Amino acid sequence: GAGVSQSPRYKVAKRGQDVALRCDPISGHVSLFWYQQALGQGPEFLTYFQNEAQLDKSGLPSDRFFAERPEGSVSTLKIQRTQQEDSAVYLCASSHGTSGSPLRDTQYFGPGTRLTVL
Amino acid sequence: EDQVTQSPEALRLQEGESSSLNCSYTVSGLRGLFWYRQDPGKGPEFLFTLYSAGEEKEKERLKATLTKKESFLHITAPKPEDSATYLCAVQAERGSTLGRLYFGRGTQLTVWP
Numbered sequence: 001g002a003g004v005s006q007s008p009r010y011k012v013a014k015r016g017q018d019v020a021l022r023c024d025p026i027s028g029h030v031s032l033f034w035y036q037q038a039l040g041q042g043p044e045f046l047t048y049f050q051n052e053a054q055l056d057k058s059g060l061p062s063d064r065f066f067a068e069r070p071e072g073s074v075s076t077l078k079i080q081r082t083q084q085e086d087s088a089v090y091l092c093a094s095s096h097g098t099s100g101s102p103l104r105d106t107q108y109f110g111p112g113t114r115l116t117v118l
Numbered sequence: 119e120d121q122v123t124q125s126p127e128a129l130r131l132q133e134g135e136s137s138s139l140n141c142s143y144t145v146s147g148l149r150g151l152f153w154y155r156q157d158p159g160k161g162p163e164f165l166f167t168l169y170s171a172g173e174e175k176e177k178e179r180l181k182a183t184l185t186k187k188e189s190f191l192h193i194t195a196p197k198p199e200d201s202a203t204y205l206c207a208v209q210a211e212r213g214s215t216l217g218r219l220y221f222g223r224g225t226q227l228t229v230w231p
Contacts, residue, residue: 041223042224043221
């Protein structure tokens with residue numbers, strides 16, 4: 001596809017359920033980021049992958065959050081035992097990551113998954 | 119601690135009424151400053167990247183400028199379709215979270231006919 005895609009677009013979970021959110025980055029993009037956006041706030045960093053390697057997971061709010069990118073393309077963000085405070089929009093972004101200054105590469109965002117925990 | 123502050127939080131303009139949005143930042147070495155546009159229910163859409171003080175970039179009715187402490191997004195003769203939330207983000211040169219973007223809370227712009 002032409003851009004970053006995410007699924008599902010909307011997810012309603014009962015408190016305590018596990019959820020899995022999927023991200024399909026732009027083809028060929030090496031870098032992949034997950035962000036969490038609460039209502040009325042800017043996105044907050046969760047974790048970063050370079051190919052299949054998770055190089056930074058310092059933004060994950062608790063050990064209930066887990067992310068993977070096993071083949072260096074599609075990524076999944078998993079939240080175990082969901083809590084009401086997990087309700088937010090989860091955004092995925094990807095960038096080339098292959099230029100001379102890879103960290104400068106522009107991040108392109110998907111439409112997000114809106115998670116509501118009841 | 120790296121921080122990004124945007125002002126105003128909300129701005130209402132009449133069509134054709136030019137104005138500016140502000141983004142002030144404190145970061146341990148600026149690697150890049152990014153402007154995004156976000157429409158309701160959608161992900162942020164990339165607008166500009168600025169790397170050094172004095173740099174300017176333009177796109178249609180938008181112009182972004184950068185100083186050592188802040189960036190401005192100037193909107194000239196806005197139209198209703200410019201209504202959106204405008205997000206500013208910075209990327210730090212140093213730190214344990216290289217590559218991550220630090221976002222402000224955004225400015226919600228409404229342009230009425």
